[in-house]
Amino acid sequence: MYLLIPAAGSGKRMGADRNKLLLEVHSQPLLAWTLLAAEAASSISWIGIVSQPTDWDDFKAIIANLNLKKTIEFIIGGSTRQESVYNGLQALPKEANHVLIHDGARCLITPDLFNKCAESILHCSGLIAGVPVKDTIKIVDDQGMIQDTPNRAFLWAAQTPQGFDVKLLKKCHDQGLRQGWEVTDDAALFEKCGLEVKIIPGEETNLKITTPQDLAIAEFIIKNR
Numbered sequence: 273m274y275l276l277i278p279a280a281g282s283g284k285r286m287g288a289d290r291n292k293l294l295l296e297v298h299s300q301p302l303l304a305w306t307l308l309a310a311e312a313a314s315s316i317s318w319i320g321i322v323s324q325p326t327d328w329d330d331f332k333a334i335i336a337n338l339n340l341k342k343t344i345e346f347i348i349g350g351s352t353r354q355e356s357v358y359n360g361l362q363a364l365p366k367e368a369n370h371v372l373i374h375d376g377a378r379c380l381i382t383p384d385l386f387n388k389c390a391e392s393i394l395h396c397s398g399l400i401a402g403v404p405v406k407d408t409i410k411i412v413d414d415q416g417m418i419q420d421t422p423n424r425a426f427l428w429a430a431q432t433p434q435g436f437d438v439k440l441l442k443k444c445h446d447q448g449l450r451q452g453w454e455v456t457d458d459a460a461l462f463e464k465c466g467l468e469v470k471i472i473p474g475e476e477t478n479l480k481i482t483t484p485q486d487l488a489i490a491e492f493i494i495k496n497r
Contacts, residue, residue: 280349393435
């Protein structure tokens with residue numbers, strides 16, 4: 273299975289002056305934990321890190337310290353996640369029929385979840401990992417007034433990995449470019465193109481590290497594994 277890791281983001285919401293994947297949790301950079309999980313996943317054979325060239329030296333140093341055995345390629349990232357994934361798709365080996373896309377900031381993923389998504393994408397055209405929403409969700413207008421309370425039985429919080437048929441996802445990205453669509457994940461592109469996306473139960477600990485508080489939670493989770 274081929275894995276793309278979008279890693280071109282900044283650390284603005286972290287209050288950091290560098291790529292947040294270089295921040296450390298439990299004495300390892302965030303990217304290191306993501307790569308260790310991918311290395312341990314028996315289904316993953318190729319890893320593409322989509323990032324800005326200014327971070328490549330730091331990322332290469334992380335890889336060297338981990339002594340990883342799997343093939344890792346560096347791909348130039350875009351100004352948005354959507355652009356970065358597009359670039360990553362173009363850089364996939366020609367024989368790649370399916371791809372998993374996993375945000376590098378979700379550094380707590382387990383090898384089991386990688387393997388589960390890699391197996392499941394062989395039987396559908398698109399999928400995402402996710403967890404059922406626990407909280408009651410309110411739809412609010414721009415004045416801060418509640419407009420509706422959807423039934424949370426049908427609500428899931430999207431995670432990554434997201435998996436796709438490569439040819440179909442490329443077509444969706446091409447259509448998105450032509451139509452000027454701006455989306456926050458690849459499943460949304462699939463949906464806009466009328467294609468089905470299956471939900472795969474994710475992991476409650478598969479958090480996206482966005483704030484300093486998330487770093488503290490990640491530290492706790494890793495220490496207790």
